Amino acid sequence: MNNSISMKKSERITSTIKFLFLLIFGIVLMMPFIWMVSVGFDREANISMPFPPRLIPESISSFNYGIVFENGRLLQSYINSGIVTVSSVILGVSSSLLAGYAFSKGKFKGKKILFLIVLCTLMIPMEPRLIPLYKLFNSVGLLNTFWPLILPHLISGMLIFLCKQFFDQLPDTLREAAQIDGAGEFKIFFRVYLPLAGPIAATMVILAFIWSWNDFLWPLVVLNNLDLHTVPLYLASFSLENGSSLGGLTMALATVSILPIIIVYLFLQRYIIQSIALSGVKGE
């Protein structure tokens, strides 16, 4: 009796210690964000960063944010990123839904080899394709447009793979029933299976969105025109120009660029975390 009570007590103590430990380390992890927001509001942080670091600025002002919005470049880069990402997601998710469905339910010659080819694309990184793709888009005069950022998303081995696995779990009997009614393959896909693919489509949209939004190396190569810069490109060019000066402005800029993503993440966190865990792909 006495024993079990003391055990409960010690259990509660260890649980509290664990909780506090997680909380403290969580705050350490959040520190760069907290500091970022604070410095962004600090009027004096541009000439030299306030030292020792302070959590609450001496003179709170929205001066830095004012400049960030007045400049307009960030807003423009948001629009650019939006156009590129939405188009890439639509393109990539639709082509992968079609292919994933065919690889799951289709019966045709060469299915195994074709699927193997798709899996092989998973092993091909961007770097060896960089120069030929650059030359390819250059030769058709599409450098400094959004097309080179969008079109390569036509193929995504990972999305096809996830999609195939999802359709594998759906029964074939649905197909057979529709076939008896005389429906063609396209009709079966669009009327029967696509409406059931909501969950996997959502996962695919989330993943494709993260990949496209964070794309950096390839856009850096193709886009020289400042007016076309996506958000990561704009941030990088700003940062390279100013190094570690203009702290207040840099932090305000970082805040404005990160905040919308964090808000979306907080609303969709369950789905985003599930999607990442499912694909096991680095969200970068």
Add this chain to the structure above:
Amino acid sequence: MENNSIDAERNTSPTPVSVNAITNAKVKKKNKRNSQWAWYIFLLPSFLGIILFMAYPVIESLRLSFYKSNGTIETFTGLDNFRNVLTSRPFWNSVWNTFFIGIFQVIITIPLGFIFATLINSVTRGKNFFKVIYFLPNVTSIVAAAMIFQFVFHPEMGIVNFVLDTFGFPTPGWFSDPSTSKWGIILLAVWHWIGFVIIICLANLQAIPTEMYEAAKIDGASGIQQWLFITIPNMTGTFAFLLITGWIGALQRFNEVYVIGGPNGSPARSIQTMGAFIYERGFTGFEFGIASAATYVMFIIILIFTFINLKVSKIKI
């Protein structure tokens, strides 16, 4: 379904079964051929993508690596580019940097992330809260993160050195000193990747059957014993997976070192990765041949590790 149709035939026309069966088969065959066509149309967009944006560039890149090229004029030079790359000190320096940062990122983050995952898993309150908080860095783009970390690790005004100084530790120069800049990148990588490791570990921790723990409890195993003898052996597959994805990602590191050190990975090329070397040669120097050869060396390194990956994960199954 077949049974049904046969039954239907028997009911309606009992005599000419064989004739019916033949026409039926013909119709089926025709249908089959039609539907085969349909499947290829389903695959068309993706395979158009594979041909244009995967197969062609990979082959063209191999061809280019045998040429001296600046984008317009090409002359065949055989293996010169490879010789050039493989004897170039900046290239091996970039390989060293990439490996150094990658190795420490992986061996720090995986154990640390796993410990945090088990803690989060065992905590009774705030499980989801911690999950969300710890994953937050991974959601922010690494470019923005690198921008912030330039200030976090600022030698004079950054919070890291402030904290170190307060506790009486020496304050390194981080990104302004070639001997410590790699560690700055490693810590940034740990910060950014740990959420991913935690999420993957948590998903797999929750998949370990609870009966195993119950049985161990009955046998009187302590919490730490359970952790050592049940949790860790059950997680080896997860560790292998994280090791490989982390390592392959690390081999392709570019974004953060570009933001912090530019294409040549300053200070003194100390953080120039393989990706940055390729970018520098290909797109600031426009030496397409040399850059292509370097990408192929890098590609082969990545492929080797991918195959090790497949081997390791096979062993697990």
